[in-house]
Amino acid sequence: MVDFTSHIYINMTLVDNDAQAVTLPVPRTVWRNALRQRSHRKMRDRLKDMPPHFRTVWRPSHTKSLSNLDKNKLRAATQYLTGHCELNYHLHKYNPKNISKICPHCSMEEETMNHFIGRCPMWFNRRGRYFNCYYTSVSEVADSISLKNIVGYICSTNRFNQQ
Numbered sequence: 001m002v003d004f005t006s007h008i009y010i011n012m013t014l015v016d017n018d019a020q021a022v023t024l025p026v027p028r029t030v031w032r033n034a035l036r037q038r039s040h041r042k043m044r045d046r047l048k049d050m051p052p053h054f055r056t057v058w059r060p061s062h063t064k065s066l067s068n069l070d071k072n073k074l075r076a077a078t079q080y081l082t083g084h085c086e087l088n089y090h091l092h093k094y095n096p097k098n099i100s101k102i103c104p105h106c107s108m109e110e111e112t113m114n115h116f117i118g119r120c121p122m123w124f125n126r127r128g129r130y131f132n133c134y135y136t137s138v139s140e141v142a143d144s145i146s147l148k149n150i151v152g153y154i155c156s157t158n159r160f161n162q163q
């Protein structure tokens with residue numbers, strides 16, 4: 001038996017681009033799912049215009065995690081997500097004559113986010129503690145590690161608070 005009390009009577013037809021027109025009355029679950037899909041599609045469209053770094057590190061699950069971070073951890077998370085941080089690769093863009101792109105800890109390669117998060121030998125112990133592996137890549141970390149642990153790793157190195 002159909003429970004009509006949960007139906008919302010809307011004086012319009014809800015049309016989704018991917019789905020067929022829905023006839024009235026529209027069950028609550030149908031219009032909720034349609035709105036959710038529409039907002040996800042809009043978010044995906046917006047992400048297409050985002051910088052490549054952001055697309056590499058952003059995962060939808062981060063949305064909820066961001067709201068649970070305190071001020072200092074949110075600052076670290078913002079630097080991680082945007083790439084605008086205290087790493088030499090980024091600082092070199094503002095002061096190319098005085099700041100080298102090379103990592104100051106190992107001098108092996110440019111200090112990019114990928115190097116800092118997954119490759120620098122200086123921080124391999126901390127990666128073991130927070131990521132449960134010693135060498136990885138930033139996209140693997142984004143896929144498998146919670147934002148809370150990523151920010152924990154960043155804060156433990158104190159690398160984004162060099163001033």
Ligand SMILES: [Zn+2]
Nearest residue numbers: 103105106120
């Ligand atoms: Zn290094």
